[in-house]
Amino acid sequence: MTDTALDTSAGLESPRDGSPDVSREAPPPLGPRELVRWAWRQLTSMRTALLLLLLLALAAIPGSVVPQRDVDSLAVSRWRADHPTLTPVYERLGLFSVYDSAWFSAVYLLLMVSLVGCIVPRTAVYWRALRAAPPRAPKNLRRLPAYSTFWTDAEPDAVRAQARALLRGRHYRVARDDPDGQPDAVSAERGHLREAGNLLFHISVIVVLVGFAYGQLLGYKGGAIVMVGRGFSNTLSQYDDFNPGSLFDPDGLAPVSFDVKDFDVRFLRSGPQAGQPVDFAADLAYREDPASPERDYRLKVNEPLQLDGVSVFLVGHGYAPVMTVTDGDGNVTKGPVVFLPQDASFASFGVLKVPDGSPEQLGFEGMFYPTYASTGQDPYSAFPDALRPVVSLFGYYGDLGMDDGAPQSVYELDTSGLTRFERAPGNPVRFDLEPGETIALPDGKGSIRFDGYRRWVKLQVSDTPGKGLALSGMVLGLLGLMASLFVRRRRAWVRVTRQDDHTLVEVAGLDRSTAAEGLDDEVRRLAEALGAPALTDTTSSSRRATP
C-alpha cells in the first residue's frame, strides 16, 4: 500500500518535462511496459489502502457512541431496555460489539492484506536498492534542482578524490571509482534509512496487531468487589464479572490469593474542589500461590500489584452498611451489604434481601448517604466521606421471587411479589437509620438495625499476554515512522572536467523526499568545501562561472 507512502520521489523517477537527460538517469530494472504495470498496481493498491484507512476510521465511530458489551455491559442492558424497537436491528448489525463484529474485522483484515502485499515487494525493492551503486551523474547537471559550479586550477583527480572523501564524511554512500562508466564524475546517495524506517513502521503495525490479538484471545479481565477485612482467591466463583478471551483456559488462572487488610481514603475538606478524593489505597497481604510466603503490598490507583501472569488493580471503592434484620419470628440476619456509589458524593444505592425471613420474606432497597443532608423532603450526601452516615430504606414483605431458581442480581429487588410497608396507600414508610439505631417494622413484622458501615474495594484482576510484543512493536513503529518522516533522501554528483588549462567543477543535488528543504545550502556547502569562492546563491554562481 505504501508505494511512495511518506516519500515522493521527485524529479528523476517521474520526469515532468520528459527530457532525455533526465530519463536516461536511473535505468529502470524492468522494461517500460512492466514498469507501467507495476506502477499502476502500486498506485491502485495504495488508493485502495487509503480508502480502507478512511473506512476503518469511519467504522470505529459507532463503538464510541453505542454502548459496548465488552466495555460496559450494564450500559448495554440499560440501552436495550430503553430502545426495544432498535435493539434487534442493532443486534443484527453487531453494534453492541463493534470491534469484533464481522464488518469491522473485514475492514482491518483487508487493510492487513493490503499492507502485507505492499511490504513484501517493497522490501525486495529496497534490498536491491541497498546493494545497487548510486546512479550515474546525469549528462546535464545544470538541469537538476540545485547546481553550483566554479573554476579551479587543481588537478581533476585530486578534486574527485577530495569530493569522495567529503561526501563520505557527510554520510553519503559514494559510488566506486568507475573509469569506464563515468570517468569524470562522482555519484553519491544518502538517506536509505528513510525507506528502512518506512518498512519498519509498516511491519510494526502488523506486530502490534498480532500482540493485541494474542492478548485478546488468551487474556482475561475480571472484576470483584471485596469487603475490607476479607479475602479473595483467584477462582472464577470469586468474580462479580469475568471477561475471558475466546481461547482463554480457566484452569490457567494464576493461583494468587490475598486479603484486603485495610483501606484509606482522604478527601479534600475545603477549597473549590472540596469532596474530591486526595488519595486512596488498599493494604493487601498476598500469596503468589498457596505455598509461597505472605507478602504485603499497598495497592493504589496507578500502582497495581503485578505478579507473574496476573495483575491486580484498584479501580474503585464504596460503602457497605452493616445491617441487622430481625424477622417476625425473631430470627436474626446480620451482615454488611454492598451499596454501589451513584455519584461523586458517594450517595449509594443498595438492596437488602432476607430470603430466610419468616413468616414472610423481607426486602429493603434504598440509599446510603455518607454525609446525610436534606433540603425539605429529598435527602442527599453533602460529602463523600462518612461524616454523618445514614441509611434510608423502603421495606417490603412477601415473596422475593428467589425460589424459582432463576438467577437474580443482588443489586435489584424484584418487587412484583412484594408489598411495601406503607402508612397509608401511596405513602410508604421510609426507614432513616443512624448508626446504632433500630426501627421496628410495622405490624410486628420485626425490626431493622443499622450497626455501622464497612468499606469495600473494587478490584480488577487481569492478565494480558502479548503486551510486551505490542509495546515493542509500537516503539519500533515510532522509530521507523520518525526515520521515514525526517531522514532526507538525497543524491549528489560532482563532475570535474579539464577544459584548456583549467578545471571545471560542477556540483549538483537532488532531493528525493517530500518537503525537504535546504538542498541549495547543501550543494553550496559542498562546492565551497571543494574550493569554490564563498557564494551567496547557487543560481547566480552558475552564471558567474560561465567562461
Add this chain to the structure above:
Amino acid sequence: MTTADFAVISDRAIMFAGIIYALALLAHLLEWAGSLSRPAQAARVVVTTAVTTGAPAGGATALEPPPPAGEDQRALRVETAGRVGVALTAVAAALHLTGVVTRAFASDPVRVPWGNMYEFTIAGALGVSVIYLALLRRLRLRWMGLFVTAFEVVVLMAANLLLEQAAGPLVPALHSYWLAVHVGAAVLATGAFSVGALASTAYLLRGPLERRGGAVAEMLPSRDALDRLAYRVHAVGFPLWTFAALIAGPIWAEYAWGSYWNWDPKEVWAFITWVVYAAYLHARATAGWRGRTAAIIALVAFATLLFNFVGINFFFGATSQHSYAGG
C-alpha cells in the same frame, strides 16, 4: 507565595495574554488592510493599460506608471504594523507561558499544568503560539500572524468563559508521571496539528482567492509553499500523537485500568484521529489525492481531534474512563 497567589497570577497572566493577543490581532488586521489596498490598485492599472494598448501581458508591466508618491510610506506602514503584531504576539506568548507555569504552582503539591480541560486548552494554545514564533523566520510565517492571533483570542476567550476551573490538586487517577508524559505529548501534538490545520486551510483558500483575482491571495505564500509547510508541521505532530495516544496512553492505561486498550470513547477517537492523519500522509504521496484532497483529509483529521476534545468530553463522556478530562 501561597497556592492561591499563584492561582491569581495565573488567571491574570492568561487574561492579559488574551488582551495582548487581541491587540496583536488588531495590528495584523491593519497590516492586511494596508497591503490589500495596494496590489489591487496596481492590478487595475495593469489591466487597463493592457486593454487600451493591446500589448501582451508582459509588455503591460513596462507601461505601468511608477508607484504613487505615498506608496513607500504605505509599504512602511504595512511593515510596521506586521512587526508590531509579531512583537505583541511575543509579549502575549510570554504572559501566556507565565500563566501556564504559575498554574502548576497553584496547587499543592505542585503538578503539571494540564490536569483538566481548561488547562489542556490553555497549554495547547500556548503550543500554537510557540510553534508559530519559533518557526516564524525559518519558514517565513508572517502571513500566519493574523490567523494565529485570531485563534489565540478565540481559544483563550472560550477557555475562560466555558472551561474556567479553579486551580487545585488532581484526582487520584491522575497521580502518575504518565500525566506529564501522555498529556504533555498530546498538548504538543495538538499545537502542531492546529498550526497544520491553519496551513491546510490557507492552502485550500489560496486557489479560489487567486482565481477571483483578489489581493488576499497575494498575502499568502504560494500553494506549493503552503502544502510543504502543512506537511512539515503535520509530520512533526504525527509522531508526537503516535507517542501520546498509542504508546504513552496505553502504558498508563495498563497501570491505571489494568488493560492497555479499553475501547474507551476517548481512545477510539484518538485512534480515529491517528488513522485519518495517517491517511493524510499517504494521500500526500498518492497521485490524484495529492494537494486538495490531502488537505481536506488533514482538516477532517483535525475535526476528529476537536470532536474528541469537545464532543467526547461534553456529550459522550458519561461512559468514558477519561471523564476527569472534562471536569
